Amino acid sequence: MKQQKRTRKGKISRLERNEYKYGFLFISIMLVGYIVFLIIPLISTFGLSLTNYSLINGSQYVGLENYKTMLTDDPTFVRTMWNTLFFSVLFVPSSIFLSLGLAVMLNKNIPGVGLFRTIVFTPYVTTIAVWGIVWKFVFQTDNGAINLLLRQVFNVTGPMWLYNEHLAIPVVVVTAMLKSMGMNMIIFLTALKSVPKMYYEAAELDGATGLKRFIYVTLPSISPTLFLNMVVSVINSLKVFGIIQIMTEGGPGTSSYVFVYYIYQMAFKKLQFGYASAISVFLFVLIMILTIVQWKMRKRWVYYEN
Amino acid sequence: MKIKRKYVSLILKYIVIIALSAVIVLPFLWMVTTSLKPYSKIFVFPPQWIPIPPQWSNYTEMIAHSHIFLYMFNSLKVAVLRTGGVVFLACMSAYAFAKIRFPGRDIIFIIFLGALMIPIEVITVPLYLGFAKISMVDSHLAVIVPQMFGLAGVFGIFLMRQTFITVPNELMEAAKIDGCNHLRILWQIMVPIASSTIFALIIYTFFQAWNDYFTPFVFLSSTEKYTIPVALTLFTNEVGTDWHLVMAAATLVTFPLLVIFFIFQKKIIASLAMSGIK
Numbered sequence: 001m002k003q004q005k006r007t008r009k010g011k012i013s014r015l016e017r018n019e020y021k022y023g024f025l026f027i028s029i030m031l032v033g034y035i036v037f038l039i040i041p042l043i044s045t046f047g048l049s050l051t052n053y054s055l056i057n058g059s060q061y062v063g064l065e066n067y068k069t070m071l072t073d074d075p076t077f078v079r080t081m082w083n084t085l086f087f088s089v090l091f092v093p094s095s096i097f098l099s100l101g102l103a104v105m106l107n108k109n110i111p112g113v114g115l116f117r118t119i120v121f122t123p124y125v126t127t128i129a130v131w132g133i134v135w136k137f138v139f140q141t142d143n144g145a146i147n148l149l150l151r152q153v154f155n156v157t158g159p160m161w162l163y164n165e166h167l168a169i170p171v172v173v174v175t176a177m178l179k180s181m182g183m184n185m186i187i188f189l190t191a192l193k194s195v196p197k198m199y200y201e202a203a204e205l206d207g208a209t210g211l212k213r214f215i216y217v218t219l220p221s222i223s224p225t226l227f228l229n230m231v232v233s234v235i236n237s238l239k240v241f242g243i244i245q246i247m248t249e250g251g252p253g254t255s256s257y258v259f260v261y262y263i264y265q266m267a268f269k270k271l272q273f274g275y276a277s278a279i280s281v282f283l284f285v286l287i288m289i290l291t292i293v294q295w296k297m298r299k300r301w302v303y304y305e306n
Numbered sequence: 307m308k309i310k311r312k313y314v315s316l317i318l319k320y321i322v323i324i325a326l327s328a329v330i331v332l333p334f335l336w337m338v339t340t341s342l343k344p345y346s347k348i349f350v351f352p353p354q355w356i357p358i359p360p361q362w363s364n365y366t367e368m369i370a371h372s373h374i375f376l377y378m379f380n381s382l383k384v385a386v387l388r389t390g391g392v393v394f395l396a397c398m399s400a401y402a403f404a405k406i407r408f409p410g411r412d413i414i415f416i417i418f419l420g421a422l423m424i425p426i427e428v429i430t431v432p433l434y435l436g437f438a439k440i441s442m443v444d445s446h447l448a449v450i451v452p453q454m455f456g457l458a459g460v461f462g463i464f465l466m467r468q469t470f471i472t473v474p475n476e477l478m479e480a481a482k483i484d485g486c487n488h489l490r491i492l493w494q495i496m497v498p499i500a501s502s503t504i505f506a507l508i509i510y511t512f513f514q515a516w517n518d519y520f521t522p523f524v525f526l527s528s529t530e531k532y533t534i535p536v537a538l539t540l541f542t543n544e545v546g547t548d549w550h551l552v553m554a555a556a557t558l559v560t561f562p563l564l565v566i567f568f569i570f571q572k573k574i575i576a577s578l579a580m581s582g583i584k
Contacts (some may be wrong), residue, residue: 016407022488023408030399030463031414033455037433038421041452044432102326105319112323118571119327122334125567125574128517129535130556133542134333137340137549143349145336152352178330186579239427242519246539260427260520267431268524277431284428291423 045284048277055271066278077279080257083169087258088237090173095233099181100226103188104214121182128179132246135175136162139247165255168248172256176243180236184229191225192218224298231294235287259283337560341365341553348549361550368554376530377537378559384449384522384533385515391454392511393504396462401492403463404470405478415467421460426452430524437525448525449518449533458514462507465581469503470496506577513578516563534559 049066053059070077102120106113123131138145139161147158161171195218203209203217219226241260248256250265257265259279267276335355340348342360368374402408403415426433433452437443453459473496481491497504522533532540538559542552567574 020408023402023406026398026402030395037452037455041429041432116323129538134337190579280428288423
């Protein structure tokens with residue numbers, strides 16, 4: 001009896017060992033790649049941020065010097081921070097508002113919706129360079145479509161959109177928003193379609209219609225999607241780069257510098273790898289905080305999801 | 307009264323829809339017409355929507371002045387290889403996380419998910435220096451590989467795991483009794499079952515890679531290795547205000563993808579929505 005149990009146990013552990021082998025084998029490539037291309041670079045970013053590594057002066061440990069310079073003695077960094085914040089503050093609410101509004105509007109099928117959905121989605125599948133270049137063309141100072149329209153029809157001289165320090169970021173925000181609007185709309189639309197019909201019926205029995213129904217029934221039901229979409233939008237706006245590089249190159253002056261653009265400038269134009277790493281760490285911490293907040297909140301919401 | 311209000315709201319809806327459609331479609335149309343105009347007629351207002359006669363020579367001139375087809379090939383190569391890598395890695399790892407028991411499985415999965423907060427922009431400096439050390443900065447490999455193991459790959463694992471988990475264990479047990487090992491279960495049973503998720507992952511990763519601007523912009527320095535987004539920016543800077551040539555290039559690179567999108571749009575939109583929600 002005892003003997004039998006032991007062999008059975010031995011057999012199971014051999015099976016288990018076989019399972020372990022397959023498990024690790026299946027994740028092995030990913031695991032190695034993850035360590036080499038993600039974990040080590042991340043640790044190196046922290047390490048580099050404590051040095052003054054540049055192509056010219058080699059590498060020396062300088063402690064928190066870079067962070068000190070960044071936060072107290074670098075007007076460009078401060079400007080960059082405000083610019084990125086400005087971008088986010090413009091981009092996130094307007095993007096969410098517009099795409100959610102559209103989704104609510106299109107939730108009840110009306111003729112022609114299919115075509116509209118395709119049109120709104122087109123920018124998403126268009127490469128960012130084309131989208132950025134076309135809109136740069138539209139917003140040109142002398143001969144752009146908008147200023148031509150203003151001049152010829154309304155007899156007004158339009159502003160120098162992309163060359164005006166107050167307008168450059170808003171123009172880029174509009175362009176970026178139009179590009180991602182379709183995707184966000186579809187995500188909201190899917191969430192709206194999954195709200196159980198009986199909620200609405202119950203609300204109707206209680207006499208809630210229109211805006212009331214939206215606030216008390218729709219919004220709570222789609223809150224996980226709404227929140228996820230919001231956090232993703234914030235993170236995307238914190239790491240915006242391509243559309244800025246294409247449309248303004250950070251200009252005029254530094255008036256549309258954003259985090260990633262400044263990292264790029266510092267690392268690959270001025271070859272100040274240490275300082276660029278310090279900015280990277282700053283950005284990473286911001287994104288990490290946002291992600292963790294989102295996870296915590298999502299856990300709280302799982303209750304509602306069930 | 308009620309009926310009247312219904313009509314008003316319907317009309318308002320159509321106004322919004324048509325206005326937004328115009329905002330999106332008109333720039334595209336302008337791009338195409340500009341690409342077919344002589345330089346002197348680009349800025350005439352009101353714009354001539356159908357240029358007569360269309361100046362097709364813009365295209366031949368643009369093609370002669372740039373390596374546009376090479377850039378398109380590069381973009382395609384990078385996107386296809388990265389997508390292939392992501393799908394392969396995601397299927398393997400997701401299957402292990404969903405269906406194989408091994409110590410530390412859930413911890414490793416959570417550590418992998420950590421990649422969702424490490425965008426490549428944040429670790430570019432050491433990546434660049436590392437690739438430079440092995441003289442690989444200016445290579446397509448540098449553009450393809452890091453993302454495979456970073457955000458894109460981990461997202462793929464997450465997406466595939468969600469699907470694999472829903473496959474009943476009985477199916478696997480049956481296969482095991484028939485003598486299948488995990489490798490065969492994965493490729494012969496799981497992958498066909500999860501084919502619509504895999505399709506979604508392919509579409510999502512492909513468009514991400516096709517749109518990728520930052521990595522090729524930072525890593526690639528020789529012109530002949532450029533991908534479309536980077537090449538287009540460079541081209542714009544080179545020809546400057548020759549907008550008719552710039553627009554010809556933009557139209558040429560947009561056209562094939564838009565055609566594919568229009569043909570498969572129902573499936574593509576559904577796929578992207580699926581990957582966006584998960």
